[in-house]
Amino acid sequence: MGGLKKLEIKKNIQKGEDKNLSFRVFDLTAENLKEYLKPHKKDHFCIIVMENGTLQVHIEEKIHFLKVGKISVIFPEQVHFISNISENLKGKIILFEEILFCSDILKNELSTYNVNLSTQLNCTILSPEDFEQGLHTIKIIKEIYQKPSLIKKEQARFHIKIFLLGLIESVHGLHPIIYKETADxxxxxxxxxxxxxxxxxxxxxxxxxxxxxxxxxxxxxxxxxxxxxxxxxxxxxxxxxxxxxxxxxxxxxxxxxxxxxxxxxxxxxxxxxxxxxxxxxxxxxxxxxxxxxx
CATH class of the missing domain: 1.10.10.60 (Homeodomain-like)
Structure with missing residues (x-):
């Protein structure tokens, strides 16, 4: 599509050794959201986790209002941008390559969950207890990101999957009719x-x-x-x-x-x-x- 910027995960480098990683973890700040202010697509997943403040994320034709406790998962190739960022913003941004999670989980084991899954995960919310557990998991991922090693990179892969599976289970509970199993x-x-x-x-x-x-x-x-x-x-x-x-x-x-x-x-x-x-x-x-x- 002409005229639409496509962000690549390899360009989101804060330190030299990042180029060898298939994931990133940033603090959610207005500065780190600068490139998100105009419509664009990504070649990777993006998770926005809200700890404080508010913002709006526009994904395709829908506008989602994010506040404390809400989580947005933006899938590769989804056109999106962010607006109305509050001054007291706090949270985390996680970026990761599709192969890290989607290729072997969403496309295979959870394929029957995958009907409208991207739409549901664009904006969801966990219970306070699950949200706190999610923040703990993100803290572990960030610690690995700051001091990665071959073994730790595999641990990060595992923790990102755990976090996403928790979100999927939450969506499953909120929308049980969508995921009702049938033979067809x-x-x-x-x-x-x-x-x-x-x-x-x-x-x-x-x-x-x-x-x-x-x-x-x-x-x-x-x-x-x-x-x-x-x-x-x-x-x-x-x-x-x-x-x-x-x-x-x-x-x-x-x-x-x-x-x-x-x-x-x-x-x-x-x-x-x-x-x-x-x-x-x-x-x-x-x-x-x-x-x-x-």
Whole structure:
């Protein structure tokens, strides 16, 4: 996406030896948030832990108000920025590479938890007891970060996983309906993964049903059960999310966005947005600009 800065974990170096680490731990201060003030993406995870003060974190189209006890996990490639930082800010920022946690936990062992997980973890809260335990875990991670060794780096990996698993369990308890196990949950998870991979090229229910070796009727039934929308609505909403993302955060023209997202002309993009949102891409762009500049 043109014009949108992408922050890399290797650039977040406070001391020379950091370049060999797959994680970082910083104090949450206005100074350390300077690069977060404009919309950007990351190639790594970011955890913001609030001990005092307030701020707003804008992630994709949603605005989350963070205060004491709240935790925000920002996933790689999620467009975000921070605003309205209070003067009495205190907390921690943890950055870590995707391979450190996501590749072997979220993508495998906890795949059935992974439906809408990123959205739920963008803003969550622990009980006071669990939050204190989380701060203790972060203190251990920070101590390792300050004096790392080969063994200690593996310990940090373990503690970051423990912290995140606690958050996931908390979300599971807050949203039990979302995580109710059913025999077709793995099919829904696979559909969401396929959709994220192919939505620019493939927009028919028949394509995804074929890939999943089920009928279109069955796929519709599964998506309605797990997210309250039909398969074609899920496909269209994924496209709309990317249209909004690019209108908000890229410097691409409407013509370039149209061709990037698989439309055969700018008028086709215009027709799609008009049909779904009752407004043109230009009107939508102006509306989003007002929302994010408010």
């Amino acid at each position: 949950k793995p099919i829904y998870v696979r559909f969401k993964k396929l959709l994220n991979q192919h939505y620019k090229q493939e927009r028919t229910v028949q394509y995804y049903a074929g890939k999943l070796a089920i009928t279109s009727k069955k796929l519709n039934s599964i998506t309605k059960k797990h997210c309250g929308e039909t398969a074609i609505q899920a496909i269209h909403n994924r496209i709309l999310m990317e249209i909004k993302r690019q209108l908000m955060f890229s410097d691409l023209s409407h013509k370039e966005i149209a061709f990037d997202l698989g439309f055969n002309s700018p008028s086709a993009l215009n027709k799609f947005v008009k049909a779904k949102l009752k407004e043109t891409p230009t009107e939508l762009q102006q509306e989003l600009a007002q929302m994010y500049n408010a």
